[in-house]
Amino acid sequence: MPESWVNSAERVGSDLHVDLSGPGSRRAVLTRALRGAVREGRLAPGTRLPPYRSLAADLGLARNTVADAYAELVAEGWLTARQGSGTRVAERAKPPRRPRQPKPAPARPEAPAYNLRQGQPDASSFPRTAWLAAARRALNGAPNDAFGPGDPRGRAELRGALADYLTRARGVRADPERIVVCSGFAHGLRLLFAGARGAGGGVLRGPFAVESYGLGFHREILEDSGVRTVPLGLDEQGTCVEELTGRAAESTTGKAADSNGKQAPRVRGVLLTPAHQFPTGGPLHPTRRAAVVDWARSSGGLILEDDYDGEFRYDREPVGAVQGLDSERVVYLGSVSKSLSPAVRIGWMVLPEHLVEGVLAAKGEREAWASVLDQLTLAEFIASGQYDRHIRRMRQRYRHRRDRLVTALAERAPHITATGIAAGLHAVLRLPPGTEASALKAAAWQGIGLDGLATFRHPRATMPAEDGLVVGYSTPTEHAYGAALEALLRTLPPAS
Secondary structure, three states: OOHHHHHHHOOOOOOOOOOOOOOOOHHHHHHHHHHHHHHOOOOOOOOEOOOHHHHHHHHOOOHHHHHHHHHHHHHHOOEEEEOOOEEEEOOOOOOOOOOOOOOOOOOOOOOOOEEOOOOOOOHHHOOHHHHHHHHHHHHHHOOHHHHOOOOOOOOHHHHHHHHHHHHHHHOOOOOHHHEEEEOOHHHHHHHHHOOOOOOOOOOOOOOEEEEOEOOHHHHHHHHHOOOOEEEEOEEOOEEOOOHHHHHHOEOOOOOEEOOOOOEEOOOOEEEEOOOOOOOOOOOOOHHHHHHHHHHHHHHOOEEEEEOOOOOOEOOOOOOOOHHHHOOOOEEEEEEOOOOOOOOOOOEEEEOOHHHHHHHHHHHOOOOOOOOHHHHHHHHHHHHOOHHHHHHHHHHHHHHHHHHHHHHHHHHHOOOOEEEOOOEOOEEEEEOOOOOHHHHHHHHHHOOEEOEEHHHHEOOOOOOOOOOEEEEEOOOOOHHHHHHHHHHHHHHOOOOO
16 A cells, blocks of 8 residues: 555544454445444434545555445445535435333423522623633643643642732732642532541541531531531621630540530531621621631631632622631632632632642642643633633622612512622521521522522521521523512512
């Protein structure tokens, strides 16, 4: 076979797997294999086959052998050949449909007509044009090693951009060498507590204190790792971190006494949302911020700071990260799931120095979670100033939506108070006692997706329960928000 045309043919066409086993001439075997592939549906109608000289080079056959096989299948009606269109599987060569046994499909909940669930940014506002431009610049400027296995810490470009941004915008004491990129907050928690149940333990071990109201699946991650969670109370100044002092002080029985004098387990750390308590709203009071850091220093405990929506504030001065008070006693965790999109699976941890190696060991030797190309794009997006511009644009949009909600309540349901509205992407509508369940049922009838406060309550919380609706005003698209707001107002309980 002449080398010149083989080398040329190997650069054109597409790959096609053909089994050339069986009796007969090479042409007969190839014809039978192609006919069978069409009959069985492995080559779908309309599929373009490789040029005959390309397939001949791939299979080590003579060009005439493949050309004759194609011609025979065209004559039989299995293939079609047209000038400029190549050789394709004939449309009428569809294999007979095999009867399928009906299988019960798993029940899927219908999407609500009006989505007011918390924790989701407006998907239609994703900065597609700016993101694409950043991706082009990042790809064009990426060094060759960016296309290798990947550093488990994350790309140096992203860690550097994050260190600059978090220091400037959130008051974090960020060293790029202490930043580990992950695929989101939940992934960060799993890395921190990986193997805590097994011999030798994970990076962190329990029990751990958490807020009485918070995301249940965050508590589940800890509990699944064998780390018991202990709820802390909440009031108008945020989380009652003074309860940690009682729990951290060892008694002669090996346990600690809480503020009510009861025996409580000694906790090794605490998970907090200090910038905007989730879901009740409000920042942790400055005296309590200082108090929780003092507790961590004196007890050897650790603070996990979930800064899930710290960039979005409206009627108050920016609240910096607790991590800025002590970078060796606080793990700072963040992501772009609220600021950009949960589809961009990138988060980060700013770790105390003594935790870095343990987290990297839990993560593994290669970056297997956050796409390196997405990391490079985000680094460029931040460094170019586009991230700041997007945050400011969305801050104005969400503030306008918050204002529409508050105004509508004042005009049509003045007995309902919205709290936690100085920042964030959701509000809590405080309801009369005993009305949360009926309000959620009415919302379901109206086709509204939203959650009640009870959904987020720790099962062992002892603080008094309150009725309320957690309304995510950031979730709907701009054109759908008005209708969603109208539907919400129709579900609220009347004044007593």
